[in-house]
Amino acid sequence: MGKATGFLEFERAPIADRDPIERLKDWEETHEHPDYEKVQQQGARCMDCGTPYCHTGMELSNMASGCPINNLIPEFNDLVYRGRWHDAYLRLAKTNNFPEFTGRVCPAPCEGSCVLGVIEPPVTIKNIEQSIIDRAWDEGWVKPTAPEELTGKKVAVVGSGPAGLSAADQLNQAGHLVTVYERADRIGGLLMYGIPNMKLQKEIVNRRVDLMREEGVTFQTNTEIGKDISSKQLLDDFDAVVLCCGATKPRDLPIEGRELGNIRFAMEFLTPNTKELWDVREEKSKEFTELAKDKNVVIIGGGDTGTDCVGTSLRHGCKSVTQLEIMPKPPEERADNNPWPEWPKTYKVDYGQEEAAAVQGADPRQYLVSSSKFEGDENGNVKAVHVHDIEWTNENGRFIPKKVEGSDRVIEAELVLLAMGFLGPENTIVEELELEQDARTNVKAEYGKFTTSIDKVFAAGDMRRGQSLIVWAINEGRAVARECDRFLMGTTKLP
Structure with a gap:
């Protein structure tokens, strides 16, 4: 090759x-x-x-x-x-x-x-x-391709992130009548509102959605299943239901001062930012709020979401940005216990950290740091984060963080963003359908089958496996479409 x-x-x-x-x-x-x-x-x-x-x-x-x-x-x-x-x-x-x-x-x-x-x-x-x-x-090689033959079977796909879209695309190509339900005002889920424009321009998302629409997929926005339409109504109206709602329940940080103003989950910062930006671009609004402007911003948590908060805060014109990570700084080269072909857990500088270094002179990340308290001002808003260094100790086979004595310090912060990952799917549909869940509160559905505890209801993507990569979401979207097609038709030609 x-x-x-x-x-x-x-x-x-x-x-x-x-x-x-x-x-x-x-x-x-x-x-x-x-x-x-x-x-x-x-x-x-x-x-x-x-x-x-x-x-x-x-x-x-x-x-x-x-x-x-x-x-x-x-x-x-x-x-x-x-x-x-x-x-x-x-x-x-x-x-x-x-x-x-x-x-x-x-x-x-x-x-x-x-x-x-x-x-x-x-x-x-x-x-x-x-x-x-x-x-x-x-x-011009990418052209709409409508299915050769329609089956007459109707499938509802709930959620329009990468899992939902790939499931809808495959099911539509199999000839089923697919309706995708999205509670937001635009299709794309994570792709639209979870990933900032500087990583993925929304014209690119819209272009693909428009192609799928030409191919026969029906999209319905501003429709939250469990509120605007009951989950049980979907079971009555469709031959199968595929749940791809994501793992959108954020992990909180319940320490002293958590109730103060201007402490937000990362998605409460990123989602409105993208929505306002695109409302302005599409002339639906003249408002664009630069929430981080002239503020000292502290981001608690690493990963892609933390990086996106760094890049967004800098574009707002923040005074400074600091990113706190509880894990140690990764090594420059693979460690002995991280051999090829495993994913290399090595030190990387993503776009947000590169931009922060260009503005502030250094990578904004501080490693092995834990937050102990949020301090407020006279108006009830956060003004500082109390932190200390930690070291990871092995106690009876479990690694736990231990405070480094004498390392207490205070970081000024008028905006705190919590980017510590997600715990699982939200409960509305799960409770309404009384779906069985696993120990991590994900919808219980065996990989490869994707069938839930309720007849003709399938689950895939982060809702089933927990927070994961976009390629795993596409993998599961394609796979759940195959099994749903098999359920509807008795056999399947989907890959």
């Missing part, structure tokens, strides 16, 4: 990022537009490695290793290298409903398990994937 000696001749060269200071002036994507000739050269680095771990989609040490949707990566790398871009698109479309999303926001576990990565920086698989689909849209 690729050029036999390509990995020896060409160094890894990802698509360039825009200058951090310049991109902070707008809400456009952080990357430059792909240079297709350079991307073609990067495809040459793909080795004829015999056993391509990049597309295996395994789970090792509870992390993805390789592509969970089993993209045929060596094949499309080779096609790109040979200039056969249209064939590369067709190959990519066999396994991935939405490569324009994964090519931008997936953390690329495929690259973490790239065989070349054992000795050299891995192939730029994620960039190649994005470039293939971007060129396909540019060239």
Whole structure:
């Protein structure tokens, strides 16, 4: 695959990022537009490695290793290298409903398990994937494809995030009449309101939704199941119901002062920001609130959501931004207990931290830090966070955080954002249908079957597996569509 000696001749060269200071002036994507000739050269680095771990989609040490949707990566790398871009698109479309999303926001576990990565920086698989689909849209290769024959079966898909959209896309191609219900005012779920514009422009989401609409999928926004329409009504109106509602219940931090004003969950900050921004762009509103402007912002929690809070706060014009992480700083290189092809748990600087460093002179993250108290001002708003350092100690086989004595300090903060992950799905539909849940409060449905405790109700994505990656959501959306189709028709041709 690729050029036999390509990995020896060409160094890894990802698509360039825009200058951090310049991109902070707008809400456009952080990357430059792909240079297709350079991307073609990067495809040459793909080795004829015999056993391509990049597309295996395994789970090792509870992390993805390789592509969970089993993209045929060596094949499309080779096609790109040979200039056969249209064939590369067709190959990519066999396994991935939405490569324009994964090519931008997936953390690329495929690259973490790239065989070349054992000795050299891995192939730029994620960039190649994005470039293939971007060129396909540019060239007009992406066209609506309506199902050849309709079955007359009606399926309701609840939730329009990546799991719901991929399930709807597959079920529609199988010929079923699919209606997607979304409680927000725009389709996309996590893709629309959970991921900021600088990582995923919303025109890209809308473009794909419009294509699905042309293919026959019906979308209904501003409709919350369990409130606007009862869950049981769906069971009466549809032949099957697929729940892809996500894991949207945020993890809280119940310490002293939590009731103070301007302490918000991350999504209470990110979602309104994107909505207002797009209301203004679409001339539905003139209001755009820069909540973090001139404030010292403290973000508690790491991960992608924490990074998005950093980047958004900087674009608001915050006075400063600090990000607190309770875990230790990752090593620069793989640790001995984190061998290839596991996901490399190494130190990375994402776009938000890079922008903060450009403005403030240093990475905003502080590691091994725990918060003990929020301090308020005379108006009942937060003005500071009391923190201390911790060390992780092993007690009877369990690692617990232990305070480092004498490390107490106070960080000024007029806005605190909690980005500590999510606990599971919200309860409205679960309680109304009396769905069985697992120990983590996720809807109980066996992977590969996706059937819940209620007849003709399926569950997939984060609602079933807990907070996870976009590629796992697409994996489950495609898989639940296959099993739903089998339930409706007795057999299935869906992959």
